[in-house]
Amino acid sequence: METAANKLELYDVTIIGGGPAGLYTAFYSGMRELKTKLIEAQDQLGGRMLLYPEKIVWDVGGVVPTRAEKLLEQIIQQGMTFDPTVVMNEQIVGLDKQEDGTFLLTAASGNRHHTKTVIMTCGYGIRKLAKLEIEGADRYEVSNLYYTVQELERFRGQRVLISGGGDSAVDWANELAHVAASVTVVHRRDSFGGLERNVSMMKQTADVRTPYAIKALQSADGKSISQVLLQHVETGEESTVEVDAVIVNHGMRSDFGPIRNWGIDMGEWKANVGPKMETNIPGVFGAGDFVGFESKVGLIAGTFTDAVLALNSAKVYMDPEATPYAYVSSHNDRFKEKNKELEELQKV
Numbered sequence: 506m507e508t509a510a511n512k513l514e515l516y517d518v519t520i521i522g523g524g525p526a527g528l529y530t531a532f533y534s535g536m537r538e539l540k541t542k543l544i545e546a547q548d549q550l551g552g553r554m555l556l557y558p559e560k561i562v563w564d565v566g567g568v569v570p571t572r573a574e575k576l577l578e579q580i581i582q583q584g585m586t587f588d589p590t591v592v593m594n595e596q597i598v599g600l601d602k603q604e605d606g607t608f609l610l611t612a613a614s615g616n617r618h619h620t621k622t623v624i625m626t627c628g629y630g631i632r633k634l635a636k637l638e639i640e641g642a643d644r645y646e647v648s649n650l651y652y653t654v655q656e657l658e659r660f661r662g663q664r665v666l667i668s669g670g671g672d673s674a675v676d677w678a679n680e681l682a683h684v685a686a687s688v689t690v691v692h693r694r695d696s697f698g699g700l701e702r703n704v705s706m707m708k709q710t711a712d713v714r715t716p717y718a719i720k721a722l723q724s725a726d727g728k729s730i731s732q733v734l735l736q737h738v739e740t741g742e743e744s745t746v747e748v749d750a751v752i753v754n755h756g757m758r759s760d761f762g763p764i765r766n767w768g769i770d771m772g773e774w775k776a777n778v779g780p781k782m783e784t785n786i787p788g789v790f791g792a793g794d795f796v797g798f799e800s801k802v803g804l805i806a807g808t809f810t811d812a813v814l815a816l817n818s819a820k821v822y823m824d825p826e827a828t829p830y831a832y833v834s835s836h837n838d839r840f841k842e843k844n845k846e847l848e849e850l851q852k853v
């Protein structure tokens with residue numbers, strides 16, 4: 506019988522989400538010789554690691570302190586080792602189990618994907634930066650209103666105002682202290698997130714104004730923000746600050762969208778999985794920030810272990826006779842040719 510599913514190429518594993526968990530799952534899936542597809546909603550791979558490109562990451566086993574963007578480059582390179590099919594700009598919204606046990610995934614675009622197993626590595630869902638809720642603020646996004654700090658140098662010698670009180674706002678204030686002419690931090694509460702040491706450091710170097718919120722953005726030339734009008738949250742008293750750049754860090758809004766209706770047993774932010782990363786839907790597994798279990802480690806390192814467990818479970822789900830985990834690289838034929846190439850290039 507001709508169905509929508511059998512017109513599509515069937516994959517063994519389809520991974521939803523191209524952050525560190527999805528990328529490592531793609532690598533490991535290749536190691537286990539599975540036909541693999543990785544689908545990412547954004548136009549870049551990396552997930553939440555894209556939020557802190559300049560941060561020096563210290564806590565990944567076997568990796569000396571490395572900037573997140575460099576580490577991400579390596580995670581992507583490793584993820585592509587066995588040439589998985591990668592689909593970008595594709596938000597998956599639908600999951601339908603077919604009579605034969607395979608799955609049809611539907612994207613917001615209407616595209617469909619056919620797969621024997623699904624590994625959910627979609628973190629906290631689709632991520633959107635919380636924007637400044639001031640009418641017309643978006644017109645300054647092309648000039649000097651920023652929602653992330655991609656490059657500290659961009660702010661060299663500038664008077665920077667940061668709005669927000671989370672740990673990223675505190676980190677940025679401290680890092681910009683070495684580069685900017687001045688840093689003003691505006692927060693609607695008196696308390697800040699992040700390590701106490703970082704908050705104290707920020708208070709020593711930045712002009713911290715609490716409890717204040719941005720009331721208006723003012724422009725001398727109609728193109729960029731030159732002054733910010735602040736309002737005291739309790740008294741309503743107003744003051745202005747001259748600026749060259751405004752950075753807003755009001756956190757992220759994440760949303761699973763229709764994934765919540767797929768029947769996966771999940772709390773507000775985490776899917777409940779068993780010790781083999783299995784969800785309550787046979788054939789659907791999870792890894793990384795998407796999953797919750799008692800000993801969950803919400804770090805890059807944790808996503809790697811989850812990924813191995815989830816992929817091995819998917820392998821055994823498809824082939825109950827399969828070994829429960831991959832052979833180490835010295836006994837895995839998939840690496841023989843690749844080792845030869847690397848040795849010839851003297852890259853190892």
Ligand SMILES: Cc1cc2nc3c(=O)[nH]c(=O)nc-3n(C[C@H](O)[C@H](O)[C@H](O)COP(=O)(O)OP(=O)(O)OC[C@H]3O[C@@H](n4cnc5c(N)ncnc54)[C@H](O)[C@@H]3O)c2cc1C
Pocket residue numbers: 521522523524525526527544545546547550551552553554556557561562563564565595596597598626627628629630631632673764792793794795803804805806808
């Ligand atoms: C500011 C900050 C600093 C951090 N610092 C560190 C650190 O120093 N060390 C450390 O170990 N960890 C750190 N972390 C945590 C680490 O980044 C996360 O644990 C890690 O990114 C989780 O990876 P993940 O792949 O599970 O999820 P994510 O990185 O969130 O990736 C999920 C991906 O899934 C995609 N997606 C979501 N829904 C769909 C859908 N429906 N269809 C298709 N794609 C979808 C998203 O677009 C995203 O790309 C930090 C996090 C933040 C926010």
